[in-house]
Amino acid sequence: MARFKQSGTRAARGVKRAHDPEKIARANAILRAAAAKKPKQPAPTLPSDALVVTDRVSKVYVPSPPWMKVLLRSSIRFPVVALEDCSIDVKAGEILAVVGPNGAGKSTLFRVLTGLNTPTTGRAFVCGLDTTTKSHEVRRLIGFAPADDSSLLLRNTCRENLVFHGQLQGMPRKHLQKRVSETLDFVGLGPAADRVGIALSTGMKARLQLARALLHRPRVLILDEPTSSVDPIAAYELLELIKQAVTEQGSAALISSHRLEEIEALHNDVVLLDDGLIRYRGDLDSLRRIWDQPRMEIRFHADAECQRAAKVLDQMHDVDVVEVDGDVLTVATSIGLGKIFSQANGQLSGVQSIQEVRLPLRELLAKILIERAEQPIQS
Amino acid sequence: MATSTHSHLRTRRRENPISRLIAANNAFMVLGWRQAISYPLGFVMTQLSNFVPIFVFYFVATQVNNPSQGFGSDYFTSVVIGLLGIKILDTGLRGFGLQMDMAINRGWLEMFLVEPVRWRYLPIAMSQWPIAQGLFAVLTTIGITIWLGADFQTSGIPLALLIGALGLVSGLAIGTLSAAVKVLAKSGDPILHLYTLAAQIFSGVYFPISDLPEPLRLLSYALPQTYVIQGLRRVLAPGDFATGLSTPTLIWTLVIFSALAYPLAIWVWGRSLNYGRQLGVLSGY
Numbered sequence: 001m002a003r004f005k006q007s008g009t010r011a012a013r014g015v016k017r018a019h020d021p022e023k024i025a026r027a028n029a030i031l032r033a034a035a036a037k038k039p040k041q042p043a044p045t046l047p048s049d050a051l052v053v054t055d056r057v058s059k060v061y062v063p064s065p066p067w068m069k070v071l072l073r074s075s076i077r078f079p080v081v082a083l084e085d086c087s088i089d090v091k092a093g094e095i096l097a098v099v100g101p102n103g104a105g106k107s108t109l110f111r112v113l114t115g116l117n118t119p120t121t122g123r124a125f126v127c128g129l130d131t132t133t134k135s136h137e138v139r140r141l142i143g144f145a146p147a148d149d150s151s152l153l154l155r156n157t158c159r160e161n162l163v164f165h166g167q168l169q170g171m172p173r174k175h176l177q178k179r180v181s182e183t184l185d186f187v188g189l190g191p192a193a194d195r196v197g198i199a200l201s202t203g204m205k206a207r208l209q210l211a212r213a214l215l216h217r218p219r220v221l222i223l224d225e226p227t228s229s230v231d232p233i234a235a236y237e238l239l240e241l242i243k244q245a246v247t248e249q250g251s252a253a254l255i256s257s258h259r260l261e262e263i264e265a266l267h268n269d270v271v272l273l274d275d276g277l278i279r280y281r282g283d284l285d286s287l288r289r290i291w292d293q294p295r296m297e298i299r300f301h302a303d304a305e306c307q308r309a310a311k312v313l314d315q316m317h318d319v320d321v322v323e324v325d326g327d328v329l330t331v332a333t334s335i336g337l338g339k340i341f342s343q344a345n346g347q348l349s350g351v352q353s354i355q356e357v358r359l360p361l362r363e364l365l366a367k368i369l370i371e372r373a374e375q376p377i378q379s
Numbered sequence: 380m381a382t383s384t385h386s387h388l389r390t391r392r393r394e395n396p397i398s399r400l401i402a403a404n405n406a407f408m409v410l411g412w413r414q415a416i417s418y419p420l421g422f423v424m425t426q427l428s429n430f431v432p433i434f435v436f437y438f439v440a441t442q443v444n445n446p447s448q449g450f451g452s453d454y455f456t457s458v459v460i461g462l463l464g465i466k467i468l469d470t471g472l473r474g475f476g477l478q479m480d481m482a483i484n485r486g487w488l489e490m491f492l493v494e495p496v497r498w499r500y501l502p503i504a505m506s507q508w509p510i511a512q513g514l515f516a517v518l519t520t521i522g523i524t525i526w527l528g529a530d531f532q533t534s535g536i537p538l539a540l541l542i543g544a545l546g547l548v549s550g551l552a553i554g555t556l557s558a559a560v561k562v563l564a565k566s567g568d569p570i571l572h573l574y575t576l577a578a579q580i581f582s583g584v585y586f587p588i589s590d591l592p593e594p595l596r597l598l599s600y601a602l603p604q605t606y607v608i609q610g611l612r613r614v615l616a617p618g619d620f621a622t623g624l625s626t627p628t629l630i631w632t633l634v635i636f637s638a639l640a641y642p643l644a645i646w647v648w649g650r651s652l653n654y655g656r657q658l659g660v661l662s663g664y
Binding site for chain 2: 154
């Protein structure tokens with residue numbers, strides 16, 4: 001653990017110059033916890049039906065040691081917290097959507113689960129196997145699709161891509177050919193099986209990535225922004241395929257995405273990551289109940305009536321005037337419509353229609369992230 | 380192992396490491412071939428470039444045929460043997476590194492590392508195609524140079540094969556050590572670059588190492604290239620080789636170097652990847 005001590009000391013020196021001392025203090029606290037000599041941790045008791053479990057996983061990226069700087073200029077000067085105390089579990093048949101802004105820690109979480117990163121503190125398990133100590137075994141159980149399609153062998157055909165992957169998976173040759181055809185058919189690439197990767201459309205490449213992840217019937221699917229580069233129709237079809245695969249294979253899936261309307265369409269749990277912390281874990285309906293203040297859109301017969309009503313409602317407690325747009329007034333309120341009219345005492349005239357509006361998910365999440373709760377909230 | 384029970388794990392097939400290694404070897408061999416033939420002209424030009432030095436030194440030899448002690452009686456044959464030795468070692472030295480470069484540049488390496496192939500198998504599996512290419516170049520070089528008049532001693536072929544194999548393993552060891560640095564540094568190959576420069580000067584490809592000043596000659600004996608080239612000349616080239624190390628000494632030195640260096644290199648490669656996991660640099664190539 002000398003490395004952590006050294007990094008911590010260097011980081012401590014750097015605190016004076018850092019732009020965000022609080023973040024560096026967080027990083028150093030995690031590094032100190034990792035460096036502290038602890039008795040060997042017993043294996044935590046995991047939910048028996050959870051295929052993916054992370055137990056208070058933190059990851060701090062530290063600056064490269066001096067000898068490595070001779071070879072490669074370090075991209076970071078101070079320790080950076082990528083994940084902090086991240087605890088999740090995903091059961092068979094579940095799809096967990098991981099959402100958050102760039103740099104939130106989504107990719108780090110996926111790299112910990114695929115064994116490409118080791119947690120600084122905490123432990124991660126896939127099918128009960130520790131991703132740090134049983135990385136090789138874990139890699140047999142996961143199907144991974146990275147965010148971009150450069151990992152495909154673009155000079156090879158779809159079939160050759162899958163055969164190569166199947167060979168590395170140790171699949172028997174006879175079984176492999178059959179399974180490759182099945183998988184290509186499943187993702188709709190059967191007719192393009194002998195087309196080279198470079199000749200595929202972006203949507204087809206995304207399907208090929210999914211086919212590669214599904215080929216060996218993994219217990220856990222880890223899909224990093226699988227729909228990021230495809231059009232909405234292709235994205236919808238891809239998500240339907242993922243849902244179907246998860247249901248048929250009884251696997252668990254983790255999906256990161258920036259397309260929040262797609263996440264909403266999955267009707268599954270989400271984890272909202274921000275700055276390495278889990279801000280929310282649960283279903284989107286609960287998230288709305290906690291964070292989404294109901295909004296009313298009131299349409300008036302005339303603009304002047306709308307302006308007058310805005311002034312009246314602005315005086316009321318528990319009512320926020322969000323927007324005045326011509327003859328339409330939008331208010332956010334936690335009290336009922338009846339109470340509003342009763343408190344207005346007849347001053348709201350000329351109302352043509354009233355309807356409840358839901359905040360678009362992206363605005364809701366942006367609101368949560370901007371408000372940055374002091375403590376992580378959990379459902 | 381965590382305390383939860385997962386019945387599906389018990390039902391999975393037992394892994395046979397040999398068949399897994401063979402499967403991985405085959406996969407990378409086929410991948411290498413497909414990549415090579417994806418750029419046919421580039422592939423042909425690369426193959427042709429192997430033979431340019433042969434013709435250069437054929438004509439040099441006609442001007443310089445002045446036998447030197449420890450260099451055999453035929454300059455052309457001795458230089459060709461030197462070039463063969465360098466080619467064999469280069470195949471080992473650069474084979475895995477070049478495959479790594481390709482994997483890094485095309486964005487494949489992260490995917491290879493996520494595949495369930497033991498990381499210590501990768502230097503072996505990814506070297507298969509470069510080794511096959513290198514052997515093809517060696518065999519065709521021998522054929523062409525015999526046609527041009529090189530005078531190889533056929534009785535020395537079995538020992539030459541042994542020395543060549545040991546040279547290949549030595550090259551693979553140094554190449555794997557270099558790749559262990561490259562996987563953390565992500566690009567560039569400073570160690571191998573320096574090593575190749577040194578080897579060209581000190582291993583006696585173009586002139587006998589007896590011509591080097593005494594302190595530099597010591598440096599020559601630190602390089603496996605020197606033993607491979609000397610050994611190949613002793614068993615294949617015509618002429619008197621009374622000076623220098625004996626053939627058994629050269630072979631045993633290579634045996635010991637290969638037996639120690641290759642397992643060490645594979646171990647260092649594994650440690651390097653584990654260190655990369657801690658630093659979090661095994662992605663974003």
